Amino acid sequence: MQGEMMAELPGMPSLGEGWLRSYIAKAGTADVVRGDVGRGARWWQSLFDGVARQSEGRLDMLQQRMVRQVRELGTAFRFPGEEVERPWPVSTMPLLIGEDDWAIIAAGISQRADLLERTLDDLFGEQTLIAGGALPAALVTGNRAFWRSQIGIKPPGGYHLHIYAADLGRDPSGQWRVLDDHVRAPVGAGYALENRLASTRLFGALQTRLHVERLAPFFSAFREGLSAVCRRSEPRIGLLTPGRYNQSYAEQAHLARYLGLLLVEGSDLAVREDGLFVRTIEGLKRVDALWRRIDSRLLDPLAFDAGSAIGVPGLMDAMAAGQAVIANAPGAGAVESTAMAAFLPTLARRLMGEDLILPNIATWWCGQDVPRAQVEARLDELLIAPAFSETPVGLQRGRPVLASTLSGEDRARLVEDMRRRPMDYVGLEDVHLSTAPVVLDGQLVPRPFTLRVFAARDANGEWTVMPGGFARIGDESDARATVMGEGAFSADVCIVGNRAVEPVSLLPQKLPIRRNPGTLPSRAADNLFWLGRYLERGEATLRLIRATLGGSIVADGGAALVPLTLDRLGTMLIASGAAAPLVHEDDEDEDDLFAEDIGETHDLRELALLALDGDSSASVATLMRHARSIASGTRDRLSADVWRLVDAPLPKAQSEDAEATLARAIELQERFLALAGLAAENMGRTAGWRFHDLGRRIERALWGCRLVRCFGGDDASSDDLTTLLDLCDSQISYRARYLTGLSLEPVRDLVALDPFNPRSVAYQLEKMALHFGQLPALGDDGMAEPHQMIFYRIDAAIRTATADTLDAATMLGIENMLSDLSNAIGSRFFLQGSEGLRMAGMTLA
Incomplete structure (x- = not known):
């Protein structure tokens, strides 16, 4: 409230304007806010004013509200080796980028993605780049992400890359530089989306006033791009996840739900006759494309690492036959190595006849004599990093280090290993990063940031760039800041323009109505x-x-x-x-x-x-x-x-x-x-809900049988019967029906045989019958399946029982049949591993 009072005093700045002046005064010359305001940009003033109104002068409370929004969205991640998920850390303050600056970034990202696609096409095709000396053979063959088995195989649809990401840094001069390329399984598009959702919930109409570009068209284009390269007009697309213990599993689940993709693991899939199928409750259903989030090495144990337990045997056969699109194609990691960046400027001129719009940070691969000598001569000035994804002996943590900051022992180890295996190392220019505002302890403070940007192919095969992404804000002021570490924040990245942005959604304007809930994997x-x-x-x-x-x-x-x-x-x-x-x-x-x-x-x-x-x-x-x-x-x-x-x-x-x-x-x-x-x-009353409710009904019926056995025997006391009614939540029903007090047979009838009591065994069977009537059958001969036959026996036992004959032996028999029913449901519907892929009547659709 104090901020609002200050804003009303003549000649006094508003609270937001005061914050902006104070922040610029303590930010360095490389700060993005200071640079934009110095060029006359007004969006930061609008943002600070909006934040002031939302927070009423209490930035710490605004950050707490952001934390609550993230938790409500369920956004989470894990550090390597951790079992418990952490809430995804999101800064209250978004990073704003003007549309003119963004146009340059988008053009540079599209150009770079196209360059990497052409490079991959050559590496797995004619290999003229190696033959002509543009790329050293050791740089390619020494990379474990390069798979010789993929040479000569043209990916279905003709593209190696369908989605691409790059980490960018803004140097003190304001120029954007590429720090890292991500092509194997780019991570973070879902986090960018969730950051935007959290930010929108927090700030509401402020983003509209800032004319912030929306993210939905990017995801729509990506989905349409994958569909366009499939053979069927209405393809089934899956997101292949390593599983629930992966660091970014929460992001993967959110993306699958948002894009309408099947979230599948390797055990959900099977290859038959060079076709890729998902195991469902209705049998095997064809899958046309996979957006993979697992490493190529683990994709297919028959083609790559035989020890992989999370891959799909025969997947590469399906891809080679043109039956399955893999995004991105195996082997794409051959151009992701840090060492490859040293050669991209030359490749751009050779393959595209133009210079890179977004330059790399200067990179020297130590696998060549001249660059190695330059790195050794400038060892204390450069960042030393792994050339490939594997961690060399001289770098304990696998991250870039400044040699000048190492202890004598660590430095000696690094120098020794660089001389023994120089091809495992690169030297990187130590470029200091620009800063952006973040809320810490209720104050606005400048912190270094990097920006992850995404590009995806649309239905025409052209690259479309997400208008935003997510920023990583931490304490490191150089290229080491690209990793989400302890104490780091992410931030929404908003592209602001001069004109209002038309409301858009992920959904197209016209969509045929359908009530089929889709495929349910086993x-x-x-x-x-x-x-x-x-x-x-x-x-x-x-x-x-x-x-x-x-x-x-x-x-x-x-x-x-x-x-x-x-x-x-x-x-x-x-x-x-x-x-x-x-x-x-x-x-x-x-x-x-x-x-x-x-x-x-x-x-x-x-x-x-x-x-x-x-x-x-x-x-x-x-x-x-x-x-x-x-x-x-x-x-x-x-x-x-x-x-x-x-x-x-x-x-x-x-x-x-x-x-x-x-x-x-x-x-x-x-x-x-x-x-x-x-x-x-x-x-929704889908097959998924039916299985969930079936589980509840079977468990409730089992407990009903056990409770009657224990508390409803012939020697049951009034306390036993009272307890039985309480445990079956039937006390009120009994009292309303019987006014003369407790009696054994009426209690038995109510909790076991009465189909109108929602807690009775009989009621659970009635609900199960409805579910079984709606679940798919294997054949069309009308014959009962094993799980149905068990159910009919249970149902008959309950329907023909009377309260006076409902002894412990009868209830134990029904309980055992219920356990058999649960096992039969699992055998019929929950196909996994190498179990009956070709059960009678099961079709490949």
């Missing part, structure tokens, strides 16, 4: 099914914990439930796997966990605590870990709300007493109920 169905089972199991376990603690807390000198009922609750916690069994010397029947003569009452508080936080196979903590792992591998099919609830940590224990544990159980159960509500109300 792995995704498997994940959704087991996610449903684990979540339902967790909710049932929490009901047990609540009943155990609620029934054991002493009130007026006595427990709420009789000891035998309490002991059965403890036994259920053990039988379910939620808590480890407590061993007693006088146990007479260790095999029957539902034995009537249990013996000494369990320590219920300890069992409940173990069931909540312990490491048993079915404790709530373990089930949540399983659910989180499964959900992370199906993130492209789950909403951000579902992922946030699954990914949230368990409530921390404030104490271990019964009341505190009960309070945590109640809090957690509310989370599970929210997840169930999201699944019931927010998930």
Whole structure:
């Protein structure tokens, strides 16, 4: 509010203008804001004014709001070797670039992508560049990303590159220089998109007032470009991911969802008769193109690294036959090496007859005598970097280093290895980077930045450049700043113009209406099914914990439930796997966990605590870990709300007493109920939802059988029946229906046989019948499949049962059949590895 008051005083600058003047005063001459304002640009003034209005003078609060937006979007990444994802760090302040400067950058990026495409075409074709001496043979053949097996193979569609990225730096003079090329599997387009989404949510109409170019046309062009080189008019395109533990898996899931691509792993795919197929619940379905995010070496164990466990055997055969487009083609990494940059200026003149619009930072490859001598003579002035992707012995961390900053031992090691294997090293010009504003500790401060820019082929095969990208902001002031490290930020990059930008969307103006939800890969169905089972199991376990603690807390000198009922609750916690069994010397029947003569009452508080936080196979903590792992591998099919609830940590224990544990159980159960509500109300009624709901229904029916066995026996007490109704959430239904009190057979009927009770076993079977009626069949002969036959037997057993005959043996038989049904569903629908790719009736479509 203080900023608004200052803006009203005559002759006083606005808060935003004051911030801008203060920032320019402390920024160096190489700062991008200082340079743009010095040339008369007005966009930074508009941005600072907008930030001032949004923050009301509190930049720290604005940064906190940005962090919340990122978490709501689910944007995350991992550092190498880490298992836990981190929120993607986004700076509040975007990087603004004027449209005139951007026109030069876009032209330079398109030119560079075209140059790399022509170079690859020659390297895997006639190889005139090597024969003519423009490229040293050792530079190509010494690169592990160059695959001789690809020589002479023309990629389907004719292009090696479909998407390209480059890291740029702005030097103190204001010139943009290329720091790195990325062609194997460029990372970051999804982060650029998510940065823009977060920034738009934070600033709203400010971007419209700044005339910021939109990103949607770039992604639309990329999708259309991939489709154009496929053989079918409506191709099926997949994004091939290394899996959920990859550093940028969250970005990949977001891109697949945004672009409408199948997110697939190697185990989802199979090659048959030189065609590429995805394993789905309906059989094998043709895949026309893959946007790969795994290294070429791991793509096909039959063509490259035989030890690869994440590739697709025979994929290169499908590509060579023209049946599968791979973006980017294997071997593209041959032009990605740092050493290649030393030769690109010459190649541009030879292949294109022009100089590079965006020059490299000066690079010397030590594999040649003259450049090596120059690097040795200027060792303390240059950055020393790996020539290829492998880390040489002299560079411990695999990143560029300034030799002048090394200790005596490290410097000696570097010099020794450079003389022993000079071809593994390059020298790089130590270009200092421009700075841009970032919010730190509530203050605007200048920090060095690099810019990652993306280009993709459109439907005509021409390069289109994303109008933006993402900036990496850190502490390093030279080329080492291209890596996202500890303490670094990313920032949205906005291209600002002088005219209003027309609203656009990823969707074309005219699109034929369709209600087919698309292809469901077997792995995704498997994940959704087991996610449903684990979540339902967790909710049932929490009901047990609540009943155990609620029934054991002493009130007026006595427990709420009789000891035998309490002991059965403890036994259920053990039988379910939620808590480890407590061993007693006088146990007479260790095999029957539902034995009537249990013996000494369990320590219920300890069992409940173990069931909540312990490491048993079915404790709530373990089930949540399983659910989180499964959900992370199906993130492209789950909403951000579902992922946030699954990914949230368990409530921390404030104490271990019964009341505190009960309070945590109640809090957690509310989370599970929210997840169930999201699944019931927010998930589209697709095959994916059916498998998720099937998992829940089977798990709920299994628990219903177990609860009736334990608490609904012929000797059940009133406390047993009360507990059974509570655990099946049927207390209100029973009281409304029966006014004379508890009776065994009516309770049994309500929780097991009543098809109108949403918690009964019979109700779960009715819902399962609806799902099975909608899921695809293998053949058209009308004969029941194995999983259907098992289901019919279960359904008949429940329909013909009566409450007076519903004993433990009957419920155990139904429980066992339900387990068989779950296994049969997995065998039929969840095809993986080398399992039945050609099951009877399964067609290649």
